[in-house]
Amino acid sequence: MYDIELRSVSKTYAGTRTRAVQDLSLAVEKGDIVTLLGPSGCGKTTTLRLIAGFEWADKGIVALGGRVVGDANTWVPPEKRGAGMVFQDYALFPHLNVFNNVGFGYKGKDRLQRIMEVLELVDLRGYEKRYPHQLSGGQQQRVALARALARRPVVVLLDEPFSNLDADMRTHMRAEIKRIIKETRTTAVFVSHDQKDALAISDRIVVMRDGAIQQTGTPREIYQFSANRFVATFVGTTNILEGKMAPGGQSVVTDLGEIPCTHTHGLTTHQEVFISIRPDSLERAYDGPIKGRVKEYTYTGKAIDATIEAQLPNAKTKDLLVHLHPEEVVQVGDVLSFTVLPNFVAVLRRD
Amino acid sequence: MNDMTGPHNQHLVTVGEPFSFLRRKWYKLWRDTPPGPVLLILGLAVASIMSIPILYVIWRSLLAGHARWLRLLDQRIPQLLWNTLSLAAAVTAATLVLGVSLAWLVIRTDVPGRALWRWLLALPLVIPPYVGAVSYIIVLGRSGWARNAWINSSWLMDRFGPYPVHIHSFWGVSFVLAMFTFPYVYLITSASLRKMNRNFEEAARSLGLNGAGVFWKITLPSLRPAIGAGAILVSLYVLSDFGAITMLRYVTFTAAIYFQRVALDTAGAAILSLVLMALTVAILWLESLTRRRSRYHQTANSYREPSVLPLGRWKPLALVYVVLVFLFSVVLPASVLVFWSHTGIRMGALDGRFWRFAFNSLKVSGIAAMLCMLLAMPVIYLKTRYPSVISTAIEKLCYAGYALPGVIVALGFIFVFNNHLSALYGTFYVVALALVVRFLPQALQAGDAALSLVSPGIDEAARGLGYPPWKVLLTVVLPNVLPGVLAGGSLVFVSSMKELPATLLLRPPGFDTLAVRVYYEASEAIYHLAAPAALLIILVSVIPLRYMLSRY
Numbered sequence: 001m002y003d004i005e006l007r008s009v010s011k012t013y014a015g016t017r018t019r020a021v022q023d024l025s026l027a028v029e030k031g032d033i034v035t036l037l038g039p040s041g042c043g044k045t046t047t048l049r050l051i052a053g054f055e056w057a058d059k060g061i062v063a064l065g066g067r068v069v070g071d072a073n074t075w076v077p078p079e080k081r082g083a084g085m086v087f088q089d090y091a092l093f094p095h096l097n098v099f100n101n102v103g104f105g106y107k108g109k110d111r112l113q114r115i116m117e118v119l120e121l122v123d124l125r126g127y128e129k130r131y132p133h134q135l136s137g138g139q140q141q142r143v144a145l146a147r148a149l150a151r152r153p154v155v156v157l158l159d160e161p162f163s164n165l166d167a168d169m170r171t172h173m174r175a176e177i178k179r180i181i182k183e184t185r186t187t188a189v190f191v192s193h194d195q196k197d198a199l200a201i202s203d204r205i206v207v208m209r210d211g212a213i214q215q216t217g218t219p220r221e222i223y224q225f226s227a228n229r230f231v232a233t234f235v236g237t238t239n240i241l242e243g244k245m246a247p248g249g250q251s252v253v254t255d256l257g258e259i260p261c262t263h264t265h266g267l268t269t270h271q272e273v274f275i276s277i278r279p280d281s282l283e284r285a286y287d288g289p290i291k292g293r294v295k296e297y298t299y300t301g302k303a304i305d306a307t308i309e310a311q312l313p314n315a316k317t318k319d320l321l322v323h324l325h326p327e328e329v330v331q332v333g334d335v336l337s338f339t340v341l342p343n344f345v346a347v348l349r350r351d
Numbered sequence: 352m353n354d355m356t357g358p359h360n361q362h363l364v365t366v367g368e369p370f371s372f373l374r375r376k377w378y379k380l381w382r383d384t385p386p387g388p389v390l391l392i393l394g395l396a397v398a399s400i401m402s403i404p405i406l407y408v409i410w411r412s413l414l415a416g417h418a419r420w421l422r423l424l425d426q427r428i429p430q431l432l433w434n435t436l437s438l439a440a441a442v443t444a445a446t447l448v449l450g451v452s453l454a455w456l457v458i459r460t461d462v463p464g465r466a467l468w469r470w471l472l473a474l475p476l477v478i479p480p481y482v483g484a485v486s487y488i489i490v491l492g493r494s495g496w497a498r499n500a501w502i503n504s505s506w507l508m509d510r511f512g513p514y515p516v517h518i519h520s521f522w523g524v525s526f527v528l529a530m531f532t533f534p535y536v537y538l539i540t541s542a543s544l545r546k547m548n549r550n551f552e553e554a555a556r557s558l559g560l561n562g563a564g565v566f567w568k569i570t571l572p573s574l575r576p577a578i579g580a581g582a583i584l585v586s587l588y589v590l591s592d593f594g595a596i597t598m599l600r601y602v603t604f605t606a607a608i609y610f611q612r613v614a615l616d617t618a619g620a621a622i623l624s625l626v627l628m629a630l631t632v633a634i635l636w637l638e639s640l641t642r643r644r645s646r647y648h649q650t651a652n653s654y655r656e657p658s659v660l661p662l663g664r665w666k667p668l669a670l671v672y673v674v675l676v677f678l679f680s681v682v683l684p685a686s687v688l689v690f691w692s693h694t695g696i697r698m699g700a701l702d703g704r705f706w707r708f709a710f711n712s713l714k715v716s717g718i719a720a721m722l723c724m725l726l727a728m729p730v731i732y733l734k735t736r737y738p739s740v741i742s743t744a745i746e747k748l749c750y751a752g753y754a755l756p757g758v759i760v761a762l763g764f765i766f767v768f769n770n771h772l773s774a775l776y777g778t779f780y781v782v783a784l785a786l787v788v789r790f791l792p793q794a795l796q797a798g799d800a801a802l803s804l805v806s807p808g809i810d811e812a813a814r815g816l817g818y819p820p821w822k823v824l825l826t827v828v829l830p831n832v833l834p835g836v837l838a839g840g841s842l843v844f845v846s847s848m849k850e851l852p853a854t855l856l857l858r859p860p861g862f863d864t865l866a867v868r869v870y871y872e873a874s875e876a877i878y879h880l881a882a883p884a885a886l887l888i889i890l891v892s893v894i895p896l897r898y899m900l901s902r903y
Contacts, residue, residue: 013382055383073371077819078815079814079818079819080817087806087812093809093813095831105815105816105817144812148816151817
């Protein structure tokens, strides 16, 4: 059974014409971490709020733990849904200390014991008496998570939990929160517009745009085999080329020549497609098939991000992004050659 | 029934409900989070208390009859319009000049003692204009000190003829009102000046503008919203003022309505009220127009304190100006009142009678403040947490009594209680309720400001943790907004202590408050009895000053 199930859910906000979410179906298995990823306005937060019960869908069914909590006739209020929520600004109660914040929703007899248990889990023993304003951003976030987990919710919902943290803290908290959620075997749904967050924490990623799902898959599937142009460009940087499926379905014919690819989304011969070549899959190779002049480059420390003006057979040129090893020395105007590794090449539907 | 969805999802069976269509519409109206029935009913009840008296005035004015309308339109209204509008224009212009120039001097120049002036110049706010009027009558009036000194000085009499100041005149009223209302403009403008980012002025400098150019092209235009807001406040005040105007024997709409009512012509009073309401609404409409047009954004991240201009040889002149304004608006009225209070107390003015008035003031203002704090909560909570057409309407209705002059509110109460609740008419509860209608918005604003600092996420977090809405209100929202609500209550308390027209019109026989005594005793020139009461009102008004200043 799925812990969270949305079936053909649509939602239009009062006073607007466009649908915030349209005909969205989603199923999350018990214990999974799923991230709703997309640019602002793509409907990811609306989806989260529909699950939490702060919005009522116009159409479709929302079920938590196998129980219908919202459809055309039913609407269970948020306090009765058993979904724990972690808010973007954490929403800690400013008038309560850490202990009472964490214990706010827990009514069991073992309140003291449970609160200490959860504080232990988020590594905040000893902070019980502090007030929210006396905590750092990362600590506040862990209190918010502890508060959501204290009631042993069916699911935890996290709305852009990392957006208020600085870069170092962010990397640390990603690992920390993933550990806590996995340790408690809770089902979790994240909302994020940051592909790095999504790739790092998720078991599965749901890429959304304009209220509709673009692709669902593991982080690797999403990054390596993006389903369409939007997903490919939103998750990481890439080079998009036009092309046609070659006979046999194992390569695509483009202006740059025939490019091999291992994952074709079931597209068949002669279909018009896009092809996405990640910068990582263009490898320096002496006498490789793709030749181009360095147009500009940026040294980032980890790599050299360069733009190559590649010569096409039909005398046109095409700009390609490539990553070079940071030890290489290049100048604008140098001519380099590359070969394509098939693993990071994705064939995209043209639609 | 469920074969449409297929056999694989049998576990998602739901039961249909009757009226689910209506329920869905209702949810849609509230953007999916409708308030509970208790909260909604409370909000609607408050809105009706706030608006029914005023609607009643409109209704009565429409029923007043053709002949009466024509007579008033012909004989009274043109003169009243001219009196009221010219006074509003003169006072507004004067306060703009005073307020903007003082704010600029204190915030942006090195006028000596600027840190001190910043607070001192807000002090006139604690002196109700009718109290200020009393002190000016004492000094400049027909038997005032200045006149006596003038008549006794043969040099002045020979040189300039008879005593030239007529405080009971258009210019006298304008002067007195301007002296005690300019802090509105001053406070709003100086807040805006303080927030102004230095980067803009420096950018203008780097683009080749000199000091004066920067002032006219950058500083002043960016002050426009503040100046506009101040002007609106002042002109609305002038429209609603009753005490200072009647004491100085000038007649505007408020005074005319009062005297019409005293002469028992309630229909005529209702007609005049309707015209005054129209004026008020017109000014509010103007305000909403300017607000829409000029929205300035500050780049918050790069904020830097504005620079301070050296005044150079203008310094003494600027200082003299600031000192003079402070003398006329604070020192002079305060010392007059202290002098007469001293005299009065020596003559036994603080007798049982005085304390009874003080107790009456305390009682009626205390009840009004408590009621306001209680009634404000559901309205604010509805407005900020349950946005919809209905909650907006409730909020707007609650502000009706605030924008409108006190005489109109009192007139509405007379109609309602005389006709429908006559058992309560002539009790001091009616006075307290009228004060609630007049000043609830002060509690609303204060509570609103406090609640807007509490993220709605906090409510949602509490609901997600299993608390139904009413429990969220009590355990989470209330503790966090309590300081703001209490501050609002103290504002209401002080405003009620100062309130004159509604108390005058609605009080039961023999129920005199401090404000009422100041009014009567001053108009009979019994200054030694008026002064202690006036001084007490001023002292009470100082209490919420800190809070009021922190808002600007």
